[in-house]
Amino acid sequence: MVKNEILQSYLSKNNSASFPGNLHLVLVLRPTSFFHRTVTDIGFRFSQDDFMKMPVVMLSSITDLLRYIDENQLTSEFGGTLDYCHSDWILLRTAIESFAVTVKDIAQMLQSFGTELAETELPDEGKIIENLLETHTEKYRKLKDAIRSVSKEGRNLLSSLETTGKQDDAQWDIKLDWETVERLLAQLRDMESAFDGFFEKHHLKLHQYLQLLRYEQSFSEMDLCLEHLMNQEKEFSTKVSTLAQTEQALKRMDSLESNAQEVMSRAQILILHGHQLSAGHHYAMALIMQRCNELRHRCDTLSTALQSKHSIFLQTHQLLLCLGQVQTWCDEGAYMLANQLVDKSQSKEGAQAALRDIERFLEGAPPNLNSGPDILTIEYEAVLTPQLQVSQMIQNRQACLRKLADKHVRPIQLVAPRPENPPRSKSPLFSPKHGKVSTDHLRCFQIEVIHDFQESRSCVAYSVDGDDSPDLLKRHVMRELIETERIYVEELLAVLLGYRAEMDNPTLSGLLPPILHSKRDVLFGNMPEIYNFHSRVFLQELEGCLEAPERVGACFLQRKESFQMYECYCQNKPRSESLWRQFSDCSFFQECQKKLEHKLGLDSYLLKPIQRLTKYQLLIKELLKYSSDCEGTSELQGALTAMLDLLKSVNDSMHQISITGYKGDICELGRVLMQGSFSVWISHKRGPTRMKELARFKPMQRHLFLYERALLLCKRREEHGDGIDKTPSYSFKHCLKMTAVGITENIKGDVRKFEIWYSGREEVYVVQAPSVEVKMAWLNELRKILTHQQKLKEQKDVNSFV
Numbered sequence: 001m002v003k004n005e006i007l008q009s010y011l012s013k014n015n016s017a018s019f020p021g022n023l024h025l026v027l028v029l030r031p032t033s034f035f036h037r038t039v040t041d042i043g044f045r046f047s048q049d050d051f052m053k054m055p056v057v058m059l060s061s062i063t064d065l066l067r068y069i070d071e072n073q074l075t076s077e078f079g080g081t082l083d084y085c086h087s088d089w090i091l092l093r094t095a096i097e098s099f100a101v102t103v104k105d106i107a108q109m110l111q112s113f114g115t116e117l118a119e120t121e122l123p124d125e126g127k128i129i130e131n132l133l134e135t136h137t138e139k140y141r142k143l144k145d146a147i148r149s150v151s152k153e154g155r156n157l158l159s160s161l162e163t164t165g166k167q168d169d170a171q172w173d174i175k176l177d178w179e180t181v182e183r184l185l186a187q188l189r190d191m192e193s194a195f196d197g198f199f200e201k202h203h204l205k206l207h208q209y210l211q212l213l214r215y216e217q218s219f220s221e222m223d224l225c226l227e228h229l230m231n232q233e234k235e236f237s238t239k240v241s242t243l244a245q246t247e248q249a250l251k252r253m254d255s256l257e258s259n260a261q262e263v264m265s266r267a268q269i270l271i272l273h274g275h276q277l278s279a280g281h282h283y284a285m286a287l288i289m290q291r292c293n294e295l296r297h298r299c300d301t302l303s304t305a306l307q308s309k310h311s312i313f314l315q316t317h318q319l320l321l322c323l324g325q326v327q328t329w330c331d332e333g334a335y336m337l338a339n340q341l342v343d344k345s346q347s348k349e350g351a352q353a354a355l356r357d358i359e360r361f362l363e364g365a366p367p368n369l370n371s372g373p374d375i376l377t378i379e380y381e382a383v384l385t386p387q388l389q390v391s392q393m394i395q396n397r398q399a400c401l402r403k404l405a406d407k408h409v410r411p412i413q414l415v416a417p418r419p420e421n422p423p424r425s426k427s428p429l430f431s432p433k434h435g436k437v438s439t440d441h442l443r444c445f446q447i448e449v450i451h452d453f454q455e456s457r458s459c460v461a462y463s464v465d466g467d468d469s470p471d472l473l474k475r476h477v478m479r480e481l482i483e484t485e486r487i488y489v490e491e492l493l494a495v496l497l498g499y500r501a502e503m504d505n506p507t508l509s510g511l512l513p514p515i516l517h518s519k520r521d522v523l524f525g526n527m528p529e530i531y532n533f534h535s536r537v538f539l540q541e542l543e544g545c546l547e548a549p550e551r552v553g554a555c556f557l558q559r560k561e562s563f564q565m566y567e568c569y570c571q572n573k574p575r576s577e578s579l580w581r582q583f584s585d586c587s588f589f590q591e592c593q594k595k596l597e598h599k600l601g602l603d604s605y606l607l608k609p610i611q612r613l614t615k616y617q618l619l620i621k622e623l624l625k626y627s628s629d630c631e632g633t634s635e636l637q638g639a640l641t642a643m644l645d646l647l648k649s650v651n652d653s654m655h656q657i658s659i660t661g662y663k664g665d666i667c668e669l670g671r672v673l674m675q676g677s678f679s680v681w682i683s684h685k686r687g688p689t690r691m692k693e694l695a696r697f698k699p700m701q702r703h704l705f706l707y708e709r710a711l712l713l714c715k716r717r718e719e720h721g722d723g724i725d726k727t728p729s730y731s732f733k734h735c736l737k738m739t740a741v742g743i744t745e746n747i748k749g750d751v752r753k754f755e756i757w758y759s760g761r762e763e764v765y766v767v768q769a770p771s772v773e774v775k776m777a778w779l780n781e782l783r784k785i786l787t788h789q790q791k792l793k794e795q796k797d798v799n800s801f802v
Contacts, residue, residue: 026056027068029078095157096177102150103184109146110195113139117202122209126217129210133203140199147192154185211277212284218270219291225263226298232256233305238312243324246317253310260306264299271295294507325366333394336361358394470626474549477622481552482542484619488612489539492531495605498596499589500524511588516579523579523606525572529565530609537562549623550632556620556639563646566613570650571657576606613650617643649673656705659714661732670708674781677703677716679768699768703730706781711736711756713765736765739789743782754779 030040059065062079074080117136123129161178236256240246274292278285336357502508503520516523538559545552580603583589589602598605620640627633652672659666679699705712714730736758744755747766752775756765769775 025068027059027065028056029059029062029065092160092177096180099150099154099157099181100184102153103188106143106147106150106188107191109143110191113143114195114198117199122206124213126210126213129206129213133206133210136199136203136206140203143195144192147188147195151185151188151192154181154188157181158185205283208277208282208284211282212288215270215274215277215288215291218273219295222263222267222270222295223298226267226295226302229256229260229263230298230302230305233260233302233309236309238309238316240313240316243317243320246313246320250310250313250317253306253313257306257310260302264303267295267299297507322366329364329366333361337394362394470628470630473626474623475546477619477626478546478549478552481619482539482546484615485534485539485542488608489531489535491605491608492527492534494596494598495524495602495608496528496531498598499592499602500527502588502592502595508588508591511586511591513583513586513588516583516586516588519579522572522575525569525576526565527569527606527609530569533559533562533565550627550630550635552623553620553632553635553637553639556616557635557642560642560646563613563643564649566609566646567650567653569609571653573606573610573654574657577603580606613643613647617647652705655703655728655730658729659705659712659732660729662712662735664735669710669712672705672707673785674706674778675704676774676778677701677770680704680713681766683764683766684762702733704767705730706778706785707738708785709738711738711741736763738785741782741786743779743786745779751775756782 028040057068065074066079069080071080120132120136123132158178158181161174161181233256236249236253238249240249271292274288274295277288278292282288500520503512503517538555541555541559542552545555584601584603593601617640620636620643624633624636624640627636649672652675655675656666656672678701680702681699701716703714703716705714712732713734713736714732717729717731736756740759742757742761744757747753747755750768751772752769754767754769754775756767757763758765769778
């Protein structure tokens with residue numbers, strides 16, 4: 001309750017502003033003195049409009065007040081028992097409000113500092129980052145001190161409220177204040193915990209960024225050092241011709257290896273440091289591990305190159321030593337043989353003495369020449385040639401001398417021998433034949449087609465034991481088909497990732513010739529398209545046929561059109577092989593092969609699609625062998641026919657790409673249906689031309705290409721290239737549009753001949769096939785084309801009539 005003086009000031013104002021809550025009842029205690037009561041009544045009348053919406057009760061005494069309010073809620077001056085000190089209450093409320101304001105200020109400071117941390121841009125200099133770390137840590141410590149101070153203030157206030165609350169548990173206001181302070185303290189603890197976590201993450205990120213920056217700087221410096229050493233190694237020429245040059249090169253190589261060893265030791269320390277950073281869950285773990293791998297690769301490459309070059313110099317040094325010893329020995333041997341007088345060797349004693357001289361000379365041969373020829377061939381083939389020449393001379397002389405020493409030879413008249421060979425220099429090392437190393441033993445290793453183990457197996461002819469049923473044998477063939485398909489897909493993927501994709505790898509760009517960047521599609525053809533078809537479609541369909549082999553024929557027939565992509569691959573194969581032969585020694589391909597751990601080169605894997613295409617028909621034949629009169633046999637037979645037709649089509653298209661001189665777009669002629677060589681006579685209705693053609697008694701040899709829309713006549717030219725590189729070419733001569741072609745199937749005199757006439761017999765081509773079977777095959781295909789064209793023409797006439 002309020003006193004009368006205060007009530008008048010309340011009544012003079014808007015009640016909604018004076019009382020924060022909703023007023024339901026107003027109790028007015030009138031003063032006891034006449035003057036004060038009169039003033040109160042007057043003031044109430046002036047403010048009566050403010051209380052029109054609520055009931056007002058006028059009380060004459062404190063006793064009347066106690067009827068409405070319990071005495072426990074009234075202070076002693078109103079006749080109640082509530083122990084209340086207004087000054088203490090004001091101090092307490094002030095302390096609580098001050099604590100709340102401080103907590104709010106702390107929250108704003110934390111939010112401001114958090115925003116500053118979040119918006120901090122990371123610089124590229126280590127010193128600036130260190131200063132940032134120090135500044136942020138100092139601000140963090142100051143904020144922590146402020147939080148601790150406010151927390152201590154809140155705990156003291158809470159303790160004071162708890163002490164007051166224990167004296168009188170019925171004081172509701174104290175309980176509410178205690179809950180308010182406790183809530184503020186809880187908010188402060190939550191803010192402190194969240195702030196600690198945020199700052200810890202920020203501090204860790206900044207610290208790791210500083211670590212990464214220093215590691216990148218160390219990596220760049222180390223990379224420059226290793227690159228400098230690699231350049232020194234590459235500039236270190238292995239071309240030495242004398243022993244002194246070799247020894248000097250070995251000293252320089254030792255110095256370079258010493259420097260490289262010191263740099264690579266520092267690189268190993270840097271790699272170890274990178275692994276430690278990664279083990280500490282660094283946010284840039286992937287980048288750090290990449291740098292470690294790059295350093296390790298560079299160190300391995302440098303070490304291998306240095307070891308290889310050092311080994312070359314050591315072998316060269318040893319070889320030059322051996323060459324010097326061999327040259328001296330050969331010179332002495334040739335001199336000794338030249339000085340042995342023939343007349344003294346005719347007697348037994350003379351021959352024995354000459355033999356002893358040769359044996360003593362052989363005992364003093366250089367140690368490396370005591371090895372067998374096979375070992376010398378492997379180690380020092382250059383040394384072997386002069387040594388064999390002199391050794392053969394000595395052996396021949398020994399054989400002659402032994403014959404003379406073993407039997408008595410009658411004296412013969414000495415005749416000056418006529419030299420059979422022109423004079424030669426003292427040392428056989430300077431013979432014109434010296435240094436010519438035979439490479440005949442290498443020629444037998446030429447490989448035309450290379451297969452891996454799985455692909456080298458011929459299609460297995462499964463033997464039928466007592467318990468093996470045809471169904472079981474079909475499952476064996478199916479398992480082989482699926483397993484080899486999986487291996488084929490894996491090999492294609494290895495080539496595409498290990499070679500084709502690596503062409504875009506910046507770390508290998510220095511090893512790749514620039515011209516190959518734009519020739520990738522020539523080298524690999526449409527292998528990506530083939531891989532996508534087999535990995536995403538065909539392999540999955542084959543795996544679905546494992547338990548139902550009868551469905552595999554339909555699987556091949558369903559995808560018959562997709563297999564036409566092999567035709568494009570095979571047409572590109574000659575260009576691919578030519579490109580490979582030009583760059584097969586490129587370091588890029590060797591590095592990729594080393595990474596893939598392939599025993600065979602890229603060219604062997606580029607043959608895989610062609611080998612796989614020929615494998616299918618063999619496996620289908622095996623399935624047919626065990627599928628007689630079974631479900632799916634007709635589909636299998638159709639699949640075999642389709643694959644054989646595909647092989648024939650591929651072979652035909654391979655010939656097509658060698659056609660030269662055709663002016664138009666050969667693709668407009670449609671697909672190649674057949675091709676082959678024939679004897680052809682040509683006659684024309686036109687006079688001069690016809691006489692010229694009739695004068696030709698011998699037929700012309702022409703290679704015919706039958707397309708869906710035309711027939712091309714070409715002349716086969718000489719094959720170009722050597723050995724397996726020979727490729728025929730076909731010079732274009734005539735083009736007959738199938739819309740103007742007619743045929744005469746039989747000609748008297750030769751069952752192998754038939755006629756192809758053009759433009760109403762304006763031109764007639766008499767064609768002689770190699771056999772009747774070839775003739776019938778061509779006629780069947782020509783009939784199909786002509787029948788199909790006749791149907792199209794009739795349909796066109798009907799449409800135009802309608």
